[in-house]
Amino acid sequence: MAASPLYRRLLAGTDEDIDIEVPEDVRSAGITEQAWQADGGKRKQLAIMETPKEMAAGIAALPPARDRAEVDTVGDDDPHFSFRRFVWRHRTALGLGLFLVLLDAVATAAGPYFSREGIDNGVLNGSGAALMLSAGVFFAVVLGDLAVSVAMTLVNGRTGERLLMALKVRVFKRLLRLPVSFYDREMVGQVMTRMTTDTDSFSSLLQNGLLQAAASVLTFTGVLVAMGVMNIELTGVAALVLIPFVLATTVFRRLARGSYVQARERISDVNAGLQESLSGVRESQAFGQQGRRHSEFKRLTRGYLDARMKSQRLISAYFPFLEFLSDLGAALVLGAGYFLIGRNELTPGELIAFVLYLGLFFSPIQQLSGVFDDWQQARVSMQRINDLLAEPDLTPTAAPAIHPGRLTGRIVLGDLWFRYPGVDTDVLRGVDLAVEAGETVALIGETGAGKSTVVKMLARFYDPDRGSVTIDGFDLRKLDPQEFRRQLGYVPQEAFLFPGTIRDNIAYGRPEATDAEVEAAARAIGAHEFVAKLPGGYLHEIGERGGSLSAGQRQLLCLARAQLVDPVLLLLDEATANLDLATESVVSAAMSTLAEGRTTILVAHRLQTARAADRIVVMDAGRVVAVGTHEQLLADSDHYARLWQAFAVTPASRPA
Numbered sequence: 001m002a003a004s005p006l007y008r009r010l011l012a013g014t015d016e017d018i019d020i021e022v023p024e025d026v027r028s029a030g031i032t033e034q035a036w037q038a039d040g041g042k043r044k045q046l047a048i049m050e051t052p053k054e055m056a057a058g059i060a061a062l063p064p065a066r067d068r069a070e071v072d073t074v075g076d077d078d079p080h081f082s083f084r085r086f087v088w089r090h091r092t093a094l095g096l097g098l099f100l101v102l103l104d105a106v107a108t109a110a111g112p113y114f115s116r117e118g119i120d121n122g123v124l125n126g127s128g129a130a131l132m133l134s135a136g137v138f139f140a141v142v143l144g145d146l147a148v149s150v151a152m153t154l155v156n157g158r159t160g161e162r163l164l165m166a167l168k169v170r171v172f173k174r175l176l177r178l179p180v181s182f183y184d185r186e187m188v189g190q191v192m193t194r195m196t197t198d199t200d201s202f203s204s205l206l207q208n209g210l211l212q213a214a215a216s217v218l219t220f221t222g223v224l225v226a227m228g229v230m231n232i233e234l235t236g237v238a239a240l241v242l243i244p245f246v247l248a249t250t251v252f253r254r255l256a257r258g259s260y261v262q263a264r265e266r267i268s269d270v271n272a273g274l275q276e277s278l279s280g281v282r283e284s285q286a287f288g289q290q291g292r293r294h295s296e297f298k299r300l301t302r303g304y305l306d307a308r309m310k311s312q313r314l315i316s317a318y319f320p321f322l323e324f325l326s327d328l329g330a331a332l333v334l335g336a337g338y339f340l341i342g343r344n345e346l347t348p349g350e351l352i353a354f355v356l357y358l359g360l361f362f363s364p365i366q367q368l369s370g371v372f373d374d375w376q377q378a379r380v381s382m383q384r385i386n387d388l389l390a391e392p393d394l395t396p397t398a399a400p401a402i403h404p405g406r407l408t409g410r411i412v413l414g415d416l417w418f419r420y421p422g423v424d425t426d427v428l429r430g431v432d433l434a435v436e437a438g439e440t441v442a443l444i445g446e447t448g449a450g451k452s453t454v455v456k457m458l459a460r461f462y463d464p465d466r467g468s469v470t471i472d473g474f475d476l477r478k479l480d481p482q483e484f485r486r487q488l489g490y491v492p493q494e495a496f497l498f499p500g501t502i503r504d505n506i507a508y509g510r511p512e513a514t515d516a517e518v519e520a521a522a523r524a525i526g527a528h529e530f531v532a533k534l535p536g537g538y539l540h541e542i543g544e545r546g547g548s549l550s551a552g553q554r555q556l557l558c559l560a561r562a563q564l565v566d567p568v569l570l571l572l573d574e575a576t577a578n579l580d581l582a583t584e585s586v587v588s589a590a591m592s593t594l595a596e597g598r599t600t601i602l603v604a605h606r607l608q609t610a611r612a613a614d615r616i617v618v619m620d621a622g623r624v625v626a627v628g629t630h631e632q633l634l635a636d637s638d639h640y641a642r643l644w645q646a647f648a649v650t651p652a653s654r655p656a
Contacts, residue, residue, distance in 0.1 A: 035537035107145035119349030205378035216364035266304035409599030442610035445619035489567030
């Protein structure tokens with residue numbers, strides 16, 4: 001304490017007033033060139049909107065695109081996802097694809113017919129002309145089917161990709177609109193599973209299974225009709241094997257349904273466990289618990305493996321049984337055909353054609369059975385996607401919503417009651433508070449008093465169970481949420497920065513802001529000095545969540561982000577809680593600058609920070625127990641006096 005001024009400053013902060021106000025001439029002077037010099041002058045947007053280098057190279061090598069990926073978003077706000085309605089919106093493209101599938105099925109069914117004509121009229125009668133005519137027509141049909149197959153692949157592939165894109169956009173749009181309460185209770189890995197694994201299963205069904213099923217059904221129907229026209233007796237013999245096929249399929253579907261549902265749940269657990277382990281990798285290494293995390297992840301993957309193996313055991317019995325039925329049907333047809341030929345009721349060409357038809361008859365059945373695995377996974381995925389899209393919105397937009405224009409910022413909390421979903425106790429209990437426009441109010445209290453919950457109410461992350469929150473006399477529930485939040489500045493305890501440049505992080509709330517406006521916002525907050533010293537200045541690339549910057553630097557950038565949007569209402573939720581006292585003094589000065597002329601609600605864990613506010617609100621157990629200035633509360637509130645006494649005697653609060 002005696003020998004080191006730096007130690008005293010770190011221990012007690014600084015009592016000096018920090019003036020970071022920027023003169024008007026500096027604000028209007030434009031940018032500082034030295035602070036905008038990136039390597040090679042390259043300007044980059046946020047990394048979340050960039051294309052990886054390998055993908056960019058592959059895209060550059062592709063021929064020019066002649067298609068436009070327009071996504072039909074009509075009905076995206078409907079919370080009830082219906083596969084039928086979703087597909088029906090693309091009925092024109094699907095109808096064209098189905099027509100091509102029908103042509104392919106007709107061409108496939110025509111093959112055995114020309115084989116019969118060639119054998120009976122050409123080979124057996126010794127007519128080369130009849131044989132060449134049958135072969136020539138058959139060849140023409142095959143060439144036509146080749147063209148149809150190419151067109152079918154292109155049309156159906158394009159349609160499937162459009163359907164997948166529309167689904168992903170719809171799911172992502174819903175994820176952005178889901179209330180904060182959803183992310184408070186759901187694990188990130190499970191949410192990512194809905195966006196990746198579940199939509200991929202749905203994609204597999206759309207691009208392969210659905211079209212394959214349509215082709216199989218049409219081929220099966222066409223072949224069955226052709227077989228019946230050719231010989232009804234042999235058709236009846238072949239149909240005998242359909243009885244055990246239907247029974248086996250019914251049993252398989254019933255037994256497999258549970259295992260597919262379980263597998264979808266298990267893969268969600270695996271992804272959630274992976275995300276959790278990677279997020280906590282520093283703690284795992286610090287405490288030497290890598291082996292424990294490895295064992296936990298191994299347990300989760302074992303659960304997924306067991307669920308999939310249950311399905312595979314059923315598949316290993318079901319599909320070989322279908323092969324057996326196909327071979328059994330062929331043997332029965334050959335045996336019956338032998339007797340029919342002996343009675344001159346069947347020609348050799350017809351028997352050969354019928355055997356060929358029989359292969360075509362069972363092939364669609366086997367293909368449909370193969371699609372069943374994709375269908376079961378997609379069916380479960382569709383249910384999970386539907387559950388996500390049907391997630392109730394706890395902060396719905398009013399109809400019609402009020403567009404208030406530019407607000408002044410007078411806040412009134414009236415008899416506010418609230419409890420978090422799934423919690424049995426109220427967090428807020430009849431909170432009444434009025435904040436005048438332009439006033440700075442600090443919320444203090446012990447942990448669990450309800451301070452941060454009040455801020456969430458003001459940001460409308462949640463709606464109250466009872467009571468109301470109004471701004472300029474408008475109930476927040478009746479305002480257009482986008483228009484309201486454009487006038488809101490929110491700085492949480494944990495500063496969040498996107499991967500990308502410092503410039504684009506500051507301009508996140510106003511992407512159209514000029515470089516001069518970005519620099520002016522940073523100067524006003526006091527962030528310009530450290531930004532200018534970074535390589536590239538405002539074009540400096542920062543890592544994920546801003547990990548390459550200090551906590552104080554990240555918080556200053558978040559304050560500059562709020563400064564740039566020029567908010568009417570500023571919410572500071574313990575913005576200095578994770579900072580040392582010296583850095584806190586710098587950030588607090590920036591907060592004071594940002595709060596000028598704005599209604600500001602400040603959650604403070606250090607009473608020295610709260611002391612500078614116009615008024616202090618003391619909260620306890622979800623209630624407001626006292627309101628006033630520091631001096632008034634010391635004189636009139638025993639509760640505040642006890643908090644101040646506890647704060648004043650701590651070493652960190654003693655002056656150097």
